[in-house]
Amino acid sequence: MREPLSPEERAGRRVAVGELGGALRGLVDAAVRTEVPEAELESVAAAVRELTARLRAAGRGLHEIARVDDPETGERWYSPVYGPGSPVAPPLVATDSPDGRATGRVTVGKAHEGPPGLVHGGVVATLLDHVLARALRAAGRGGLTASLTVRYRRPVHLGVPLLLTAEMGGTDGRRTTAHARLVAEDTPEVVLAEAEGTFVALRTEQAADVFGATGRTVGAWTSRS
Structure with missing residues (x-):
């Protein structure tokens, strides 16, 4: 396991991770919208494979937590929902407050399309699940999703x-x-979707079992009582 970064080192790495993530999200958007000739697709694929090999020169294990993450607060820099470093994140920009409230803003693009021109229903559920969990964590009520009911209006x-x-x-x-x-x-009076969720905080011994492979203490999903 790699040595943790100092706050200054982590801040600097987060900037670089965010820049790469933004560039990759642009690439993903271009890839799902492109109509360039087949020869150009083949050429770009070869270039992407070369870049992939450069990034794989030093990587984490499947269960290893990124050094830019903070598992005690639940901040995941490669989260597929909001992570600045994730090429598949919409990405959602979220805020929260200690009174158990959370807000998220996002504009969803072509990479998360379901029916033509519409956001995939699973993506809608994922976004709702995240802000629900974030509201609880902000109030010190971390946990894993036990149930999620989504109504698509x-x-x-x-x-x-x-x-x-x-x-x-x-x-x-x-x-x-x-x-x-x-x-x-622009039309906040019209509800597009709503959700109710139940979350269960893990006991310390449960968390040690569930997250044991990470080798880290993961407080954001653990009971605080």
């Missing part, structure tokens, strides 16, 4: 600035509920 279009809001509900021991909704920023 209207089609969610690609290329439209979206707003997600989530609020923590009741608690019962290690179980906490939360509610979220998704709207277009």
